Amino acid sequence: MTKTNEWQNAGPGEEVQSNVSTLKKPNIPLGNFTINDFLLLVCILIWALNSPFVKIALEEIAPLAVSQLRVTLAAVVSLAILVFRERSFYIAWRHLPLVCLAALMGITTNQITFIYALSNTSASAISLLYAASPLFSTLLAALIFGERVKRSYFFGLPLALVGVVMIILTAPNASLDGNVLGNLLAVVMAFSWAAYTVLLQPLLKYYSPLRLSACCFAIGSLFLIPFSFSQVLTLGDKPVSLVAWLILGFSAILAMVLTNVIWYSGVKKLGVSRTVYYTYLQPFFGVIAAAILLSELIVPWQILGGMLVIGSLLIYRLTK
Numbered sequence: 001m002t003k004t005n006e007w008q009n010a011g012p013g014e015e016v017q018s019n020v021s022t023l024k025k026p027n028i029p030l031g032n033f034t035i036n037d038f039l040l041l042v043c044i045l046i047w048a049l050n051s052p053f054v055k056i057a058l059e060e061i062a063p064l065a066v067s068q069l070r071v072t073l074a075a076v077v078s079l080a081i082l083v084f085r086e087r088s089f090y091i092a093w094r095h096l097p098l099v100c101l102a103a104l105m106g107i108t109t110n111q112i113t114f115i116y117a118l119s120n121t122s123a124s125a126i127s128l129l130y131a132a133s134p135l136f137s138t139l140l141a142a143l144i145f146g147e148r149v150k151r152s153y154f155f156g157l158p159l160a161l162v163g164v165v166m167i168i169l170t171a172p173n174a175s176l177d178g179n180v181l182g183n184l185l186a187v188v189m190a191f192s193w194a195a196y197t198v199l200l201q202p203l204l205k206y207y208s209p210l211r212l213s214a215c216c217f218a219i220g221s222l223f224l225i226p227f228s229f230s231q232v233l234t235l236g237d238k239p240v241s242l243v244a245w246l247i248l249g250f251s252a253i254l255a256m257v258l259t260n261v262i263w264y265s266g267v268k269k270l271g272v273s274r275t276v277y278y279t280y281l282q283p284f285f286g287v288i289a290a291a292i293l294l295s296e297l298i299v300p301w302q303i304l305g306g307m308l309v310i311g312s313l314l315i316y317r318l319t320k
Contacts, residue, residue, distance in 0.1 A: 036269045040278045043262040048285035050255035051126070052293045055118060057247045060240050063119050064228035066248065067111040071221040073252035074260075078214035081257075086208065091215055095203055099212070100219055106196020107220020112227060113189035121182025130186060130282065136194030137276040144198060147271060152319040160312035164283050166305030197276060201267055209264035213257070284309050 057066055082089050091099055117126050141147040200212050266275040284305070 034269070036266050037278075039262045040266045040270075040275060041281070043259045043266075044278050044281045045285050046255050046259050048282050048289045049293070050251055051118065051286060052289055053247045053255075054115070054251055056293075057244045057251070058115075058119060060238075060244045061248075062231035062234055063115040064112070064224075065231040065235055067115045068221070068224055068228035068232050069248050070252045070256060071107060071111055071217060071224055073248065074256035075214065075217035075221045077253055078210065078217050078257045078260075082210050082214040086211060089211060089215060091207065091211075095206065098199060098203060099215055102196050102199040102212075103216040103219035104223055105192045105199065107216050108223040108227075110189055110192040110196065111220070111224060113185040113192060117182045117185040117189055119182070121186065126182075126186045126189075130190045130193075130279070133190040133194045134276040134279050136191050137197050140194060140198040141201070141271075145201065150319065152315055153277070156312035156315035159315070160277075160309050163305040163308030163312065166301055166308065194276065197263070197267060200264060204264065204268040209261045209268060212264060213260035217256070217260075281309055 054066065061069075079089060114126075138149055138153070142149060196216075200216070203212055263275065266278075
């Protein structure tokens with residue numbers, strides 16, 4: 001039986017012995033590129049589309065009501081898929097504290113800070129500040145689990161940051177003079193996602209990405225109720241358009257359920273540092289999404305910034 005089959009067929013709470021190098025070994029190599037890298041690009045593209053979509057939904061639905069609906073729907077869908085595929089959503093008691101902490105950080109805290117950052121400051125500021133997420137992830141992975149980071153990461157890092165700044169600051173009417181609270185919330189949002197990514201990494205030896213995501217969605221949605229309850233009650237005050245409901249469906253099923261599975265499959269196969277590096281591509285795709293959905297102008301400096309981001313990614317990926 002292969003390592004993959006052992007992991008897939010392990011019973012509830014069973015430990016499949018596997019060292020770190022096995023967990024990070026890429027599969028289906030395409031040169032120095034793998035199917036996991038491709039899926040992470042798809043993941044980033046979906047997230048780039050998610051922000052302008054959610055911005056549209058906020059015109060009709062209260063912020064925390066949007067978050068609660070998204071997370072609850074994501075929990076229901078992912079749990080249904082989990083029961084169908086694995087016939088169990090069991091998590092060992094000894095792992096529950098870590099799962100709950102991850103859910104609190106990556107679902108509840110992340111959703112609250114994301115939705116209010118989006119409501120209180122510019123999308124450009126959020127995108128720029130979210131670029132700090134890989135820095136947090138790399139630092140946490142190194143401090144907590146001793147994960148080794150290639151030296152090329154630190155050569156490509158300044159290039160990526162310059163590219164992100166160029167993409168954001170050269171956008172028409174872009175400014176970081178937005179609401180201070182919104183900017184601070186965006187920083188917390190970036191840290192919460194980084195913590196979520198790192199905290200669940202050791203549990204990937206025991207559970208599938210789908211099981212971890214489904215359980216975190218369910219727990220995170222429960223943690224969110226005390227904050228969102230009053231706003232959810234306002235949903236009946238005025239009619240919500242079909243477009244807004246469709247956006248919530250896209251945001252929950254694709255931008256949360258699908259991308260979480262892809263993201264943690266990347267963490268399992270590629271490691272934290274390599275996976276989170278794809279975060280630098282999100283501003284580039286975000287500019288394109290904004291141009292398509294919101295008719296925003298793309299300027300040459302933004303294209304150059306996007307090339308710098310992609311160049312920094314290639315430096316990290318193609319060097320040892």
